[in-house]
Amino acid sequence: MIVFDLKCGGGHVFEAWFGSSAAWEEQRAAGLVACPICGDGEVAKAVMAPNVGAKGNRAAGPIPAPSGDAPPAEVVKAAMEMIAAAQAKMLETSQWVGTAFADKARAMHLGDEPTAQIHGQATAEQAQELAEEGVPVAPLLVPVVPPERRN
Numbered sequence: 001m002i003v004f005d006l007k008c009g010g011g012h013v014f015e016a017w018f019g020s021s022a023a024w025e026e027q028r029a030a031g032l033v034a035c036p037i038c039g040d041g042e043v044a045k046a047v048m049a050p051n052v053g054a055k056g057n058r059a060a061g062p063i064p065a066p067s068g069d070a071p072p073a074e075v076v077k078a079a080m081e082m083i084a085a086a087q088a089k090m091l092e093t094s095q096w097v098g099t100a101f102a103d104k105a106r107a108m109h110l111g112d113e114p115t116a117q118i119h120g121q122a123t124a125e126q127a128q129e130l131a132e133e134g135v136p137v138a139p140l141l142v143p144v145v146p147p148e149r150r151n
Helices: 021-029 072-091 101-110 124-133
Strands: 002-008 013-018 043-045 095-098 118-120
Touching: 002 021, 013 021, 013 072, 095 101, 101 118, 101 124
Parallel strands: 095 118
Antiparallel strands: 002 013, 002 043
């Protein structure tokens, strides 16, 4: 495995693991690599600082992180919080339709119902059928608690 620092067109820097340099190139060419923060598919390798060992006459110690950089776990946590906040804001203008999601999305796609922003539940089979029919749907990145299950 190899880790690359990547940078999207929006300036976000993140790291990703690949089986090899060739795997990176194949996935990038196939459009399978996108920024986890903004979703931008224009991703390139960012400049990386190599981890060079200390000279033999010096004691080895931990390599300090550059000033201002958060530990990787904190960066991931912050990114997930940003994703959750963006999704919550988007859902403010979306209607919960529960298990009727697949039927409503299909009806809107066919023009049988007015188009609206909706979210709800669908089985994997229903989601696959919608995708095969060309209905523009996408899974939510952060799980949503149905209104009837909230305290």
